[in-house]
Amino acid sequence: MSKLQLDLPVLLPQILDERDQCVTRLLSALNAESGIEKAHLKEGSPPEICIHYDPDQLALAKVNAIAKRAGAEITERYHHLLLDVTGIRHQRHARQLGSRIGKATGILEAVVSGAGVARIEYDSTLTNEQTVRAAVAETDLIVIGTAQASPDHDDHAGHDHGPGEHGNNKKDDHAGHDHAPGAHGHNHDHGGIFGENTELYFAIGSGVFWLVGLILSFLGNIPEVVSTVLFVIAILLGGYFILIEAIQTIRQGKFEIDFLMLVAAAGACALGEFQEAALLLFLFSIGHALENYAMGRARKSIAALSDLAPPTALVKRGGTTTEVGVEELAVGDVIVVRPNSKIAADGVIVSGTSAVDQAPITGESVPVDKAPLANPNADVDLDTLPAEHRAFAGTINGSSPLEIRVLKLAGDSTLSRLVTLVKEAETQQSPTQQLTDKFERYFVPAVIGLVFLLLFAFLVIDEPFSKSFYRAMAVLVAASPCALAISTPSAVLAGVARAARQGVLIKGGRPLEDLGGITALAFDKTGTLTEGKPRLTKVIPADGLTENDLLTVAVAVEELSDHPLAAAIVEGGKERLSTTTTVPTAKKLEALTARGVKATVNGQAVHIGNRRLFRELTGTEIPATIDQQMGELEATGNTAMIVHRGDTYLGVIAVMDVARPEAKATLAALKEVGIQKMVMLTGDHQKVADAVAADIGITDPLGGLLPEDKVAAIERLRAEEGMVAMIGDGVNDAPAMAKSNVGIAMGAAGSDVALETADVALMADRLDNLPFAIGLSRKAKAIIRQNLVMSLGMVVILIPLTLLGIAEIGPAVIAHEGSTLVVVGNALRLLGYKGPGK
Missing domain, CATH: 3.30.70.100 (Alpha-Beta Plaits)
Incomplete structure (x- = not known):
């Protein structure tokens, strides 16, 4: 038996994740094929379809073709x-x-x-x-x-x-102007005559008529019928939208909260309690209206993202600059961005220098300096382009003009993908929301059953039917789970919207809740905790020489080399050299495999390399002082090199992938929010891992790891700690991220892979948004818990009080609807979340 593993996105390119129904359809189709013993999903990032097949019946190429055909058929069929x-x-x-x-x-x-x-x-x-x-x-x-x-x-x-x-x-081409049939381009939200606020106006009107009626009922010289008429008007205004909704749910064969409220109001009217019926429907309708307001706040936060990109761009074509719609831009076009205006497309800077405000996309608080690419006509990949050369649609140019070559179409831009993913996240339920929805589906019929039994209490208890009926209606009001229904989704929507404004993409309710529950964090080292590129860290000249003497020779030689370490030495060396120092010209560079480099400077041979090179060159051991210096540097994670000219040792230089400037403060902030175990996973030597960990505050550095070792480390960590998040670049660390409870990608702006594979994406290439994301998640979890306690607690308290006749419909309505308003207001606090300790 043989097996074939294929990346799921290759077979089903349009699916959201491995839970999509199309995955089940694909597996069923493959398992039905003759010669395929079993096809199953294998977790990973991206996930894979693993196909076990009989090679005597099917060739590998045939299995591959069957899988791709099945995937194409499903993709073609299911849109x-x-x-x-x-x-x-x-x-x-x-x-x-x-x-x-x-x-x-x-x-x-x-x-x-x-x-x-x-x-x-x-x-x-x-x-x-x-x-x-x-x-x-x-x-x-x-x-x-x-x-x-x-x-x-x-x-x-x-x-x-x-x-x-x-x-x-x-x-x-008409994006943003597409209306459903019959809409005619007008947005009369809720189908009301006053537009999107119709329900709110009806609710306020209901409250006004109820209040006036209540005041008049206390005046002896006003006929009772006047107050009754006012209460009836209040009932009609407050119950209008509730009735529409109840009819819609009844047509679907369901009985939900709106139906319960109408039954309770009708029951109160049947008993002549028009004032209580009016109060019930007024408070319920105002609760609905404010709930819609809360949802509107979340909608507007997302809509604000969509509005970031300008509708037009200045494009250079045929020697002239013309204004066109962004949808008309093509890859390769050069657009002109004026000072203090929005950038219209993702691309590469080809002319001009300026500071660009990237906060709308990445959440960075400080503008990022931009400069043109050295070769503006070179083919570039936006994902790997250095930050100083790339631009994102929706960001704001500074005080100088820029010219940008378009690398992505409007629909493919980072901003467009961010908006789409946030919208997708809004449709994903959290585990708590799924649980409350399931509870509600069983709870509402149970309430109806209880109320039906209570209607016949007069047959058991010596009381009139009217009293039994009133008690049943009071219980109906008390038991309606209005606040429960909105408690979780309102918090999830507000949390996802607030995160997006900060440059953090949280893909739905599950990651939002899970991130708040993590007890340990695993970090990739290179590019996550460190800058991902070496820097010159130490320059130790030999006795009698100065730092300038050593660096002029080292920089002269390394300028000829294309090795990554050479670039670090040249850049760092020139920063350290005095402005009056002239670097000589080196010649005849020769790379010495696994040992170093050789060149000629001012007629003298210069060697830069490791101990092995100089043992071979001199035939003797290197001086003890230099050997000790190199040992000390290597013990702290540096790569140390000896510089030698003619027959003289000039000294030692060292380079190292240094920690990000914000890493130490970020890890300290994470400890403050309760993350005590922070593990670093790296393929580097354990000494390097220990040195970086000691510098920035990592608790558990693990070095010398292969990709499969990182996955095993995450599995061990989950077994020990329970909830674990893994943060990396979303590509190289994908398998380990997939094994964690929450996968977090850094620097996701511009990276399609990172945006798609991670549960949480930090759009900026900065660690310091991580404490914000975890703090927001914990705040959201706390608010969800508070909302559940308030909503369920109110039901638990009110049902016995109404059953025993202690609380009547009026107090039950006030307590019940009051809890709904409190829950909505509590959730909206997330939109103003500032960060841990703020």
């Missing part, structure tokens, strides 16, 4: 749409709308987020995009944004990601 929508009143309404859309023929899954995003998967053999849009239009939703794909991987033929993919689909 995904991501729509910006409005018309959502609250989280329960969003769930109801998703359920309604999902019942249309051919739609396999429809998820609507309270933040205004609809994610729909459909079978193209049973329906098409136009029909799907029609199904959306039949609900309360109005499409206000572009239909687009889930984050895409490759542009394969037949892989329909919806209009707008890669920004080059001509159907998407």
